[in-house]
Amino acid sequence: MQPLVSIRHIGKQFNAVRALDDVSFDVLPGEFHAVMGENGAGKSTLMKILSGVIPDYDGELWIDGQRQRFTSTSDAEKVGISIIHQELNLVEQLSVAANIFLGRESTNGWGLLNSRAMERQSNELLRELESPISPSALVGSLRVGDQQLIEIAKALSLQSSILIMDEPTSALTESEVARLYGVIEKLRSRGVTVLYISHKMDEVFRLADRITVLRDGQFVKTVDKSSTSPREIAHLMVGRELDEPVARKLAGDTPVVLEVDQLSLPWPGHSKPWRLRNISFQLRRGEIVGIAGLMGAGRTELLESLFGASPVAHQGRILLDGQPCRFGHPSQAMAAGIAMVTEDRKRLGLFSTMNVRENISLCALQSLSSRGVLLGGREREAAQQQVLQLAVKSDGIDASINSLSGGNQQKCIIARCLLTEPKVLLLDDPTRGVDVGAKAELYRLMERLAAAGMAILVTSSELPELLTVSDRILVLSEGVLTGEFSRADATEQRIMEAATQQAPRQTA
Amino acid sequence: MPNSQLPTPNSQGPLSVTADRPGILRRCLGSVEAKLILAWLAVVVGTIALDPGQTYLNSPGSTAELIIRNTVFLGFFALGSAVIIISGGIDLSSGSVIALSATVFSSLLMLIDPEGFRAGEIQSSVVWVAIAGTILAGVMVGTLNAWLITSVGLPPFIATLATMVGLRSFGRGLILAVTGNRSQIDFTDLHLRDSLKDVTSVSIVFLIFAAIIWFLMSRTVIGRHLHAMGGNETAAKLSGVRTDRLKWLAYVIGAVSASMVGIVYFADQGSAKPDVLARGYELNAIAAAVIGGCALTGGVGTIPGTILGCLFLRTVIDAVNKIVGTGADVYEGMIVGIVVVLAVTFSQRGTIAIRRQYFGSVIGWAAVPVLSLIAGLSFVLFFREKPWFAPVYPIVVGLAVAAALSIRGFIETQRASK
Numbered sequence: 062m063q064p065l066v067s068i069r070h071i072g073k074q075f076n077a078v079r080a081l082d083d084v085s086f087d088v089l090p091g092e093f094h095a096v097m098g099e100n101g102a103g104k105s106t107l108m109k110i111l112s113g114v115i116p117d118y119d120g121e122l123w124i125d126g127q128r129q130r131f132t133s134t135s136d137a138e139k140v141g142i143s144i145i146h147q148e149l150n151l152v153e154q155l156s157v158a159a160n161i162f163l164g165r166e167s168t169n170g171w172g173l174l175n176s177r178a179m180e181r182q183s184n185e186l187l188r189e190l191e192s193p194i195s196p197s198a199l200v201g202s203l204r205v206g207d208q209q210l211i212e213i214a215k216a217l218s219l220q221s222s223i224l225i226m227d228e229p230t231s232a233l234t235e236s237e238v239a240r241l242y243g244v245i246e247k248l249r250s251r252g253v254t255v256l257y258i259s260h261k262m263d264e265v266f267r268l269a270d271r272i273t274v275l276r277d278g279q280f281v282k283t284v285d286k287s288s289t290s291p292r293e294i295a296h297l298m299v300g301r302e303l304d305e306p307v308a309r310k311l312a313g314d315t316p317v318v319l320e321v322d323q324l325s326l327p328w329p330g331h332s333k334p335w336r337l338r339n340i341s342f343q344l345r346r347g348e349i350v351g352i353a354g355l356m357g358a359g360r361t362e363l364l365e366s367l368f369g370a371s372p373v374a375h376q377g378r379i380l381l382d383g384q385p386c387r388f389g390h391p392s393q394a395m396a397a398g399i400a401m402v403t404e405d406r407k408r409l410g411l412f413s414t415m416n417v418r419e420n421i422s423l424c425a426l427q428s429l430s431s432r433g434v435l436l437g438g439r440e441r442e443a444a445q446q447q448v449l450q451l452a453v454k455s456d457g458i459d460a461s462i463n464s465l466s467g468g469n470q471q472k473c474i475i476a477r478c479l480l481t482e483p484k485v486l487l488l489d490d491p492t493r494g495v496d497v498g499a500k501a502e503l504y505r506l507m508e509r510l511a512a513a514g515m516a517i518l519v520t521s522s523e524l525p526e527l528l529t530v531s532d533r534i535l536v537l538s539e540g541v542l543t544g545e546f547s548r549a550d551a552t553e554q555r556i557m558e559a560a561t562q563q564a565p566r567q568t569a
Numbered sequence: 570m571p572n573s574q575l576p577t578p579n580s581q582g583p584l585s586v587t588a589d590r591p592g593i594l595r596r597c598l599g600s601v602e603a604k605l606i607l608a609w610l611a612v613v614v615g616t617i618a619l620d621p622g623q624t625y626l627n628s629p630g631s632t633a634e635l636i637i638r639n640t641v642f643l644g645f646f647a648l649g650s651a652v653i654i655i656s657g658g659i660d661l662s663s664g665s666v667i668a669l670s671a672t673v674f675s676s677l678l679m680l681i682d683p684e685g686f687r688a689g690e691i692q693s694s695v696v697w698v699a700i701a702g703t704i705l706a707g708v709m710v711g712t713l714n715a716w717l718i719t720s721v722g723l724p725p726f727i728a729t730l731a732t733m734v735g736l737r738s739f740g741r742g743l744i745l746a747v748t749g750n751r752s753q754i755d756f757t758d759l760h761l762r763d764s765l766k767d768v769t770s771v772s773i774v775f776l777i778f779a780a781i782i783w784f785l786m787s788r789t790v791i792g793r794h795l796h797a798m799g800g801n802e803t804a805a806k807l808s809g810v811r812t813d814r815l816k817w818l819a820y821v822i823g824a825v826s827a828s829m830v831g832i833v834y835f836a837d838q839g840s841a842k843p844d845v846l847a848r849g850y851e852l853n854a855i856a857a858a859v860i861g862g863c864a865l866t867g868g869v870g871t872i873p874g875t876i877l878g879c880l881f882l883r884t885v886i887d888a889v890n891k892i893v894g895t896g897a898d899v900y901e902g903m904i905v906g907i908v909v910v911l912a913v914t915f916s917q918r919g920t921i922a923i924r925r926q927y928f929g930s931v932i933g934w935a936a937v938p939v940l941s942l943i944a945g946l947s948f949v950l951f952f953r954e955k956p957w958f959a960p961v962y963p964i965v966v967g968l969a970v971a972a973a974l975s976i977r978g979f980i981e982t983q984r985a986s987k
Contacts, residue, residue, distance in 0.1 A: 370807055391808070392810070403807055408803065412797050412804060413800060414796070414868035415797065419793065419797075430789070477808065
């Protein structure tokens with residue numbers, strides 16, 4: 062069979078990082094082709110090249126026997142390729158119909174917008190997807206799952222023959238996932254070829270015909286689903302047998318550093334009154350506690366309230382070393398010995414206009430200065446020492462932070478926290494967008510810090526990761542603590558059950 | 570020692586702290602400052618070559634004094650604007666603050682010592698009180714801006730747009746009330762006026778002010794925090810930086826620098842007329858900061874760069890004055906506009922690795938006749954009274970520009986299609 066899509070020797074460089082390196086594989090017409098790989102393996106970059114989002118790359122792309130070079134997404138749409146991004150590309154202030162027809166609006170004889178025609182067509186598309194969404198609703202008022210359906214409706218309206226989906230289920234509830242599977246079946250019966258990026262093994266093995274694995278920007282293998290197993294795929298993704306978690310000596314009866322007692326966080330202006338409700342737990346010296354939960358379960362909000370960074374004040378008590386404390390600003394939390402590595406590195410952590418040294422020293426400037434005047438030598442020394450300790454790969458401490466890979470940027474942010482000598486370290490999804498090697502280093506670093514007596518609270522969107530590093534795992538579901546497992550009891554199955562558990566009805 | 574609780578994984582020898590710094594010479598030559606100095610020298614040489622009056626060679630002293638005076642006047646509030654821009658904000662109110670502070674200063678002189686003011690012999694203690702009062706007014710304006718931005722939550726552009734229009738109007742009302750329905754206060758004490766606008770003493774005050782601001786921005790924790798806030802405000806807040814207090818400081822520095830220069834402008838102009846004084850100057854300050862390498866997105870910029878930006882801008886304006894002759898102040902805005910566009914275009918080329926199509930797109934082609942027309946008409950405007958002027962010259966200039974840009978566009982299109 063002639064391949065529909067031929068990817069030939071595709072490569073892409075981002076500054077110092079080689080995101081894709083000589084990747085070649087074929088996609089057959091009508092198949093469901095899953096692309097798997099760890100974060101940073103280059104899946105999303107490849108899909109962005111395929112859909113015209115990234116116009117400059119090395120190598121060639123053949124669609125249906127024609128060599129193509131897209132300079133924009135509209136080029137790709139012309140040959141029938143649509144992409145549904147991980148972060149949805151919708152204008153929240155516009156209606157559903159306006160979004161579906163954005164950039165190719167229907168007009169009447171006068172050149173004016175023909176809203177009625179667009180709404181009618183949108184309605185047909187949505188009916189086809191068995192969705193009751195009104196075409197005149199504002200996209201911003203819809204749930205994430207419904208917003209995603211709008212993107213799919215848009216792809217349908219383009220008559221796309223190739224649909225790329227980048228981790229479409231990561232933000233969906235179970236019922237929404239089931240509906241999405243139904244929609245995918247429908248698309249396949251119409252002969253649409255689907256390229257599907259996912260981390261989720263069960264999903265891929267349920268839907269896919271063939272699976273391509275990428276690792277560190279390189280093509281590893283394309284396999285038929287029928288002739289492989291999840292274990293083999295995991296092996297291909299990581300490049301080695303998955304390590305059994307090293308049995309770390311557990312913390313035992315060390316003193317409690319942080320105690321959270323009936324913590325609640327109001328959610329003003331929302332139909333649910335509480336973002337977090339009645340959360341209580343203890344964190345001991347030298348202990349690593351993982352926080353699991355689906356997107357929107359309140360993981361980040363929990364860490365933010367502990368760090369004094371939530372926009373609304375929390376209720377309930379937080380005790381640090383037995384002393385009640387209440388932080389109105391992160392600077393107070395840091396002074397008390399709590400440090401936090403934030404989730405969205407680019408938006409909340411990095412200072413892209415500053416160099417490595419300035420990024421590392423920022424939180425500890427009080428101790429690296431005298432009467433408010435910076436001590437240049439002390440600052441360089443402290444930054445240099447952190448760079449050596451955490452093995453940050455860079456062209457020296459005066460290199461621009463942008464020239465570092467994601468993993469090394471993350472190490473710089475952790476170094477920034479460590480310089481404040483915290484008792485409690487909060488890590489919010491610290492390995493997101495970090496390559497496999499750096500991930501393993503970060504795990505070892507966490508264990509080293511814990512061994513030195515630091516108490517660590519870590520969240521992650523990847524369960525296996527939490528199972529690897531945590532002594533204990535707390536599970537959140539819709540802002541409520543629904544489970545607590547010791548390392549010995551924790552399995553992915555049990556955690557997922559707790560994470561998807563319908564939270565008891567919230568009361569105000 | 571920070572981080573002493575960590576066991577060191579690799580036992581390397583003594584830290585080589587300086588080994589990985591790039592060569593100082595290379596860093597210096599690549600900086601905005603070095604480029605500005607080179608560009609400035611080019612303008613000076615060009616002016617010497619083209620100036621028919623040869624003022625640079627015939628009277629270097631007075632030329633230098635004029636340029637320094639203009640640079641220093643602009644420099645004061647451009648530094649204030651630079652601090653605000655580096656910290657991620659913008660200040661549109663500085664021109665109005667200049668007008669308001671000239672009003673406040675003159676009103677204070679008049680109200681505290683009416684007889685001395687009328688007689689033109691103001692006591693120096695009164696002058697110091699009036700200066701202190703004017704600077705206090707600057708602090709209050711900065712506080713107002715910062716309150717609108719941090720507590721009320723307005724975007725800096727909107728907040729300072731409001732104070733820009735509001736404060737000038739407030740100043741006009743103040744003058745009416747103080748003078749009993751006159752629209753300006755004239756400087757009566759000529760001796761005091763001369764000492765307040767004396768270029769040497771104003772320059773010394775400026776150098777001290779600039780040194781303080783430079784030290785603050787590049788050598789202190791506060792300066793580092795201001796840079797961090799400008800680069801990524803959310804991250805700075807999450808790193809424990811007190812962003813609201815820093816914004817207050819930045820806007821107070823901006824307003825105080827403008828109020829200091831308001832006193833100087835009052836002396837220089839000989840009268841406080843808040844309806845016209847320093848109108849639009851805020852944009853010159855922003856332009857100078859941008860030419861000096863400050864990014865309006867925040868986090869980037871230096872104090873020496875901003876001062877050089879002021880020097881460069883004022884020298885170019887002076888050069889056009891010399892070459893075109895009298896009446897060239899009409900074209901000041903045009904020059905500022907052109908210099909800003911060129912400066913930012915060239916500094917972008919260094920950092921962004923995209924090959925831009927200046928004239929190779931539809932809008933690029935549409936801009937070719939616009940630019941050619943501007944070039945030809947400017948030629949008429951600048952040189953119509955020269956003895957050698959003939960109507961054919963501007964047409965030739967316009968066509969030459971059109972041809973050059975079209976060729977450039979054609980080459981760009983060719984290159985892109987490859």
